[in-house]
Amino acid sequence: MNTSSTQDWNALDDDAFRALIRSRFEADYPTHLRYTSRRLRWHENGEWYRHMSAMGWIAPAWPVAHGGMGLSPTKLLIFHEEQERWGIGRFQDHGILMVGPVLIRFGTDAQRERWLPHILSCEHIWAQGYSEPNAGSDLASLRTEARIEGDEFVITGQKIWTTLAQDATHMFVLARTDKQAKKQAGISFILVDLTSPGVRVRPIRDLAGHEEFNEVFFDHVRVPIDHLVGPLNAGWDVAKALLGFERIHIGSPKLPQYALGILAKLAQLRGCHTDPVFKARFNALRMDIEDHCDIYARFVEIVKRGEPLPDEVSVLKILATETFQRAADLILETAGPAAQLHGSVPIGDGLVDLLGPFYKAMPASIYGGSNEIQRNILAKNVLHL
Amino acid sequence: MIPRTDQHRLLADAAREFSAEHTPARLRACRLRDPEFDRTIWTAIAQLGWLGLLVDEADGGLGATFEDMGQLVYAWGRACAPEPLVASAVLALRTLALGDGPARSHLLQQCIDGSHLLALAADSITDPTNISVTYAQGVLNGTCRFVVPAHADGYLVATHAGVFHVLANSSGFSLQRETRADGSAAAWITLSNVAAPPVQRVASNLNGCLQAIDEARILCAIEMSGMAARMLELTLEYLRTREQFGQAIGRFQALQHRAVDLYLAEQLARDVTQAACIALDTPLDTTARHLLACRAKARANTSLNRIAREAVQLHGAMGFTDEYQLGLYVNRTLTLSAWLGNTTDLQAEYAAHANDIEVLSA
Numbered sequence: 229m230n231t232s233s234t235q236d237w238n239a240l241d242d243d244a245f246r247a248l249i250r251s252r253f254e255a256d257y258p259t260h261l262r263y264t265s266r267r268l269r270w271h272e273n274g275e276w277y278r279h280m281s282a283m284g285w286i287a288p289a290w291p292v293a294h295g296g297m298g299l300s301p302t303k304l305l306i307f308h309e310e311q312e313r314w315g316i317g318r319f320q321d322h323g324i325l326m327v328g329p330v331l332i333r334f335g336t337d338a339q340r341e342r343w344l345p346h347i348l349s350c351e352h353i354w355a356q357g358y359s360e361p362n363a364g365s366d367l368a369s370l371r372t373e374a375r376i377e378g379d380e381f382v383i384t385g386q387k388i389w390t391t392l393a394q395d396a397t398h399m400f401v402l403a404r405t406d407k408q409a410k411k412q413a414g415i416s417f418i419l420v421d422l423t424s425p426g427v428r429v430r431p432i433r434d435l436a437g438h439e440e441f442n443e444v445f446f447d448h449v450r451v452p453i454d455h456l457v458g459p460l461n462a463g464w465d466v467a468k469a470l471l472g473f474e475r476i477h478i479g480s481p482k483l484p485q486y487a488l489g490i491l492a493k494l495a496q497l498r499g500c501h502t503d504p505v506f507k508a509r510f511n512a513l514r515m516d517i518e519d520h521c522d523i524y525a526r527f528v529e530i531v532k533r534g535e536p537l538p539d540e541v542s543v544l545k546i547l548a549t550e551t552f553q554r555a556a557d558l559i560l561e562t563a564g565p566a567a568q569l570h571g572s573v574p575i576g577d578g579l580v581d582l583l584g585p586f587y588k589a590m591p592a593s594i595y596g597g598s599n600e601i602q603r604n605i606l607a608k609n610v611l612h613l
Numbered sequence: 614m615i616p617r618t619d620q621h622r623l624l625a626d627a628a629r630e631f632s633a634e635h636t637p638a639r640l641r642a643c644r645l646r647d648p649e650f651d652r653t654i655w656t657a658i659a660q661l662g663w664l665g666l667l668v669d670e671a672d673g674g675l676g677a678t679f680e681d682m683g684q685l686v687y688a689w690g691r692a693c694a695p696e697p698l699v700a701s702a703v704l705a706l707r708t709l710a711l712g713d714g715p716a717r718s719h720l721l722q723q724c725i726d727g728s729h730l731l732a733l734a735a736d737s738i739t740d741p742t743n744i745s746v747t748y749a750q751g752v753l754n755g756t757c758r759f760v761v762p763a764h765a766d767g768y769l770v771a772t773h774a775g776v777f778h779v780l781a782n783s784s785g786f787s788l789q790r791e792t793r794a795d796g797s798a799a800a801w802i803t804l805s806n807v808a809a810p811p812v813q814r815v816a817s818n819l820n821g822c823l824q825a826i827d828e829a830r831i832l833c834a835i836e837m838s839g840m841a842a843r844m845l846e847l848t849l850e851y852l853r854t855r856e857q858f859g860q861a862i863g864r865f866q867a868l869q870h871r872a873v874d875l876y877l878a879e880q881l882a883r884d885v886t887q888a889a890c891i892a893l894d895t896p897l898d899t900t901a902r903h904l905l906a907c908r909a910k911a912r913a914n915t916s917l918n919r920i921a922r923e924a925v926q927l928h929g930a931m932g933f934t935d936e937y938q939l940g941l942y943v944n945r946t947l948t949l950s951a952w953l954g955n956t957t958d959l960q961a962e963y964a965a966h967a968n969d970i971e972v973l974s975a
């Protein structure tokens with residue numbers, strides 16, 4: 229059932245839209261995948277997202293013309309809220325969140341026709357190949373090289389911290405295509421099939437004990453030249469636009485809302501939801517999150533109009549991740565001695581993963597451009613200091 | 614912990630030297646394992662006499678001070694070592710030493726020589742008066758959660774009728790291990806009609822147990838300040854060596870100020886916990902000790918949590934890996950800050966026992 233082409237979501241009133249989304253999530257989302265502690269792997273939640281895809285719900289923020297739901301900011305917020313409320317796990321959604329929007333902006337018609345349908349159908353799962361061991365915050369110092377040989381790029385180098393590369397079929401790679409040019413000037417944005425010969429993926433275990441990020445090695449990997457997005461050596465502009473999409477995503481109220489949902493459940497199970505000190509703290513946080521929705525909506529509006537995101541979008545990333553971290557900390561404080569326990573913890577007559585939100589929140593101020601870098605951007609480009 | 618005497622220095626040096634055994638590989642190997650520490654190391658500590666530091670000479674111990682013990686515990690924290698020094702050699706052992714029951718003296722011997730490893734089971738340790746294990750007609754019934762170390766030879770079970778010693782292999786005794794953030798474990802024990810004849814009585818009331826909990830809070834805070842010092846060190850090292858934008862990231866003033874804030878947090882934790890530890894060696898009334906313990910542990914909690922989070926942030930993605938040793942400290946931080954009272958609980962305890970707020974007249 230592909231409802232997206234027939235349905236004008238934005239014509240529904242908000243409550244009706246919410247009820248519709250909610251009932252679908254509640255009816256169809258597998259219970260055992262609710263509120264999981266770690267990022268789910270594709271073999272676990274692939275089926276659900278293929279279902280979302282079949283319904284036409286996989287790309288709520290994309291324009292209808294490209295197969296998305298074309299939701300207005302308010303509707304998009306409702307969509308996120310309902311997802312978080314029901315504890316629906318995220319998937320390796322870089323295709324939807326980043327590659328799609330980038331192709332819509334910078335791709336050729338041929339590229340859009342070629343790649344977008346596979347993103348929408350979830351056949352292609354994308355990973356982000358930006359960071360390298362010596363190019364983190366200073367991304368432009370990256371060294372992975374793409375040499376042109378005939379009608380192919382030959383890529384050699386190493387990426388690191390690549391989230392869920394082990395599940396991805398494709399990666400968008402920033403590579404140096406002109407070694408003479410200064411830093412930003414010689415970089416290109418290239419789409420790489422990870423099943424190509426010469427690609428090797430090594431998982432890195434993280435602090436939470438999960439294997440979510442990876443090292444990815446490229447040894448003379450051959451890629452057709454029409455996998456280049458944007459002009460040759462102009463990949464930096466594409467990369468920056470994509471970071472804007474990443475920041476508005478990380479900057480959405482989703483993550484804090486997810487933590488607030490767990491906090492509410494925990495308080496209920498521990499019986500402290502009526503405690504005045506707890507209530508004051510909980511509601512202070514809730515007000516922060518509601519406030520965040522207002523500022524978020526302004527940026528969603530910009531995306532909706534198809535305008536480039538201004539540097540101010542860094543505001544969202546900082547606010548959302550730091551609110552998320554405070555919410556995760558409040559979960560630990562509220563849990564009392566149980567906060568020392570790993571995994572799903574029996575509390576009263578329920579189970580809560582207390583450390584899960586903490587482990588998710590902790591790196592959120594590092595990835596997508598660290599919060600220090602966001603502050604640098606705001607200081608320089610917005611406040612002109 | 615700053616050594617103030619030659620004896621402190623000797624202990625601190627010895628403990629530091631001993632810490633060389635604690636390679637990150639060993640620490641990692643202990644995780645998710647039963648027992649969650651190395652028994653051979655425990656025996657080696659016993660042979661050095663360290664388990665008897667807090668026991669009077671008359672009872673076969675060394676009759677040393679809390680400040681002496683603090684030197685060891687601080688080094689333990691710095692090394693992030695998994696052996697349950699505070700949980701067993703302070704919390705359980707002091708409960709035992711402060712007891713008045715017939716089981717006391719022979720158990721003390723076995724604990725000091727390392728042959729018997731003890732854990733204290735006092736339900737909801739932040740509020741031990743809220744105990745759920747009952748004692749009636751010579752048998753114990755009930756459950757107790759968050760018992761550390763999970764792996765022990767015997768458990769001191771607190772009840773309103775006093776404290777009893779129960780062997781891990783007693784009939785009617787069972788436990789479920791719950792994994793903690795640092796890969797160690799806490800026991801959730803169940804006692805169903807476990808026999809506790811009078812000879813197994815360790816204490817006739819809970820006074821000693823409550824005192825031991827406050828003492829353990831302070832020593833735990835010392836351990837945490839040792840961890841804080843090490844995390845700060847690792848972070849400063851990284852700031853000096855990691856280069857981005859053509860320079861060491863420690864040259865960015867934004868990060869210099871952050872590093873200074875961590876230094877403030879570390880110094881505060883060190884001095885507060887050290888002062889509390891020294892005070893334990895002086896006469897203290899129960900309320901004063903309790904307030905001191907709550908304040909020291911709350912400070913260690915807040916400082917360490919701040920440092921752990923920022924240390925990761927300042928390391929970037931590297932700080933979030935398991936391969937790098939910082940993670941061991943971060944996960945131990947999560948574990949220890951929820952043990953023996955988190956900040957919220959300790960602040961509430963402090964408020965409940967401190968003098969009422971006085972309004973100063975102008």
Ligand SMILES: Cc1cc2nc3c(=O)[nH]c(=O)nc-3n(C[C@H](O)[C@H](O)[C@H](O)COP(=O)(O)OP(=O)(O)OC[C@H]3O[C@@H](n4cnc5c(N)ncnc54)[C@H](O)[C@@H]3O)c2cc1C
Nearest residue numbers: 356358359364365389390391591595598600926927929930
């Ligand atoms: C969980 C996780 C998932 C990730 N997933 C991906 C992924 O899928 N794909 C990908 O390409 N990358 C990914 N990353 C990498 C991420 O983008 C980088 O970690 C980030 O850009 C920071 O780089 P770095 O880790 O090298 O830290 P560094 O750049 O070395 O920074 C270390 C510290 O110095 C600070 N710093 C650096 N420069 C300055 C400055 N000029 N002023 C002030 N402070 C500064 C940083 O903010 C940080 O606190 C992921 C990271 C994490 C933690």
